[in-house]
Amino acid sequence: MLPRVADSLSFLYLDMVRIVQDDTGVCAQIQVDNQRTDTVYIPTAAISCVLLGPGVSITTRALATLARHNTSVVCTGSGAVRAYAGILPDSLTTHWLEQQVTAWAEPATRLDVATRMYRMRFHDDVPEGTTLAQLRGLEGQRMKALYRLLAQQHGIGRFRRNYHPDQWHQQDPVNLALSAANTCLYGVVHAALLALGCSPALGFVHAGTQHAFVYDIADLYKARTTLPVAFSLHAADNPEQDARRKFREDLRLLRLMPRIVKDIQTLLTPDAEVDEDASERHDVRLVHLWDPQAGALPAGVNYANDKDG
Known part of the structure; x- marks a missing residue:
């Protein structure tokens, strides 16, 4: 079998x-x-x-x-x-894509997913009624505090995130290493999203790019992956190359990807029971038909004699 x-x-x-x-x-x-x-x-x-x-x-x-x-x-x-x-195989179910679109289409549910991302990222409560603008402010404060802590740990003084593609080689080693390591993380998240069947373009915080959802999910792991790598290379001669190599060595890829998949499922279906043995895919017996009132209806049925039709 x-x-x-x-x-x-x-x-x-x-x-x-x-x-x-x-x-x-x-x-x-x-x-x-x-x-x-x-x-x-x-x-x-x-x-x-x-x-x-x-x-x-x-x-x-x-x-x-x-x-x-x-x-x-x-x-x-x-x-x-x-x-x-x-x-992607033709037989890949659209279950998780539908869950993503359903949560993304309504402003209230989209904000709810963004709020859960913040909680998952910082393990902190968010006051009831917090707007997306306020959520961005809270996120900015937490990131500044994290930058300050890592800078103190490595003795490099004040650090400010700076990303200018047109001035790439004028940046300090930490910024160069962080940009290179983040690019690596984006690739890992992108691969996980494709395997799950989600759309990388429909982000809940980021928007306007084909990688919006990639950036959303990658932000969940930067504090534990790319940021420590980048600050540890503050004195490196070749921070970009060293960051990519160190990221690959420390990532343990086969453990991170299933975790990404599980976190995405939790974000999109917070009320569903989490099955520790569940696959990253969702088995669907048959293709179903959509109905705004009745919900999912069986496919392969002739509805010509349906009295409600």
Whole structure:
């Protein structure tokens, strides 16, 4: 029997291999030397998302098999710290996309999600009736306090976040390292969103870019990932390269991605019970029809004789 989605191995990162389909299944071929090629078979039905690093080549037959097994494929940078494109299977359910759109479309529910993001990020209560402008002010105060604390810990004096792409090489090492590390984090979050089926463009705090939701979710983890890395490199000669390398080493990618998925599910469906064994996907037995009053209706039914129609 094929593994259930709930039993999936989640994310698999591959690099420096050629992925092909043979008579047995999908396999990764590793060229050891001129006379030897090692072959490792990939359990496609037990994996939710395959991340293809820059050293990977893959055949169309292998991609088709991954699609049939409901496996998302994301083209990434080294260590999966950048996400360039995603290939989603036709069978991927729109459940979480619908949850995202439903919460995003109404100003009240959108503000509610933004408020929960703040609570999840800073573990602090938000007064009832707080507006989005006030929420931004609270977030700014907390970030200034965090910058001040990290600066004191590393003995670098006052720090001010400064990002000017046109003056990139004139920035101090901490700002350079932070920008590079944040880019890595955005790639990880982007890959997780694609695997889940959400839209990276529909953000709850950020807007106006195809990566708005990526920035929203990435902000949840910066205080524990990119910020400590950046401040630790305040005296580095090459802060950008060192930040990317240190981020990859410290990230433990296979543990962060499932956490991102779980946090997104909690944000979009706060009243639902959290199942520790639940998959990042949501199984749907059949495609359903939408009705504004009755809710979801079964598909594959002829409603010509429906007395209400």
